[in-house]
Amino acid sequence: MRVQYFLIYSAAALMLMGCDNFSPTDTAAGKHQINPKTGLVIRNLDAAQVMRGEAVYTKNCVGCHGPNGVATPDWRKPNPDGKYPPPPLDSSAHAWHHSTDVLKKTILKGTPPEIGSMPAWEGILTEQQVDDVVVWIKSLWSDELYDIWYKNFEDK
Numbered sequence: 001m002r003v004q005y006f007l008i009y010s011a012a013a014l015m016l017m018g019c020d021n022f023s024p025t026d027t028a029a030g031k032h033q034i035n036p037k038t039g040l041v042i043r044n045l046d047a048a049q050v051m052r053g054e055a056v057y058t059k060n061c062v063g064c065h066g067p068n069g070v071a072t073p074d075w076r077k078p079n080p081d082g083k084y085p086p087p088p089l090d091s092s093a094h095a096w097h098h099s100t101d102v103l104k105k106t107i108l109k110g111t112p113p114e115i116g117s118m119p120a121w122e123g124i125l126t127e128q129q130v131d132d133v134v135v136w137i138k139s140l141w142s143d144e145l146y147d148i149w150y151k152n153f154e155d156k
Helices: 002-021 047-060 100-109 127-140 143-154
Strands: none
Touching (some): 100 127
């Protein structure tokens, strides 16, 4: 009888320890969880999708946006033609200021020609490849910036 009680208490303790780590916001719908210790959204990014996105980025985007999305130091200064260089896509720039839809639209349509030189990738990249790149870009952001982005754009 004592063994049964021990097993029941042990199982209950393990379940409670698991509950201490995360507080789900809506895991059934694929929503993110909140880390109760930091209060930040925990990313729920698909690792396979991140890897696919990195491969697409490396093949098509690294030449302009640099390795790991770091771009160039003078990305805020217009070139002699008045166009801005490609911005960083990591936490150091403004990619996280945009919704997923805006990021996808920028990849698909490119930048307005008077502002930048980003080409349109529509018809070159598949929708899945664009989605993968966007998820990879999100994986570059710090936890704090991802949390801000999520609360401003995804948690609506």
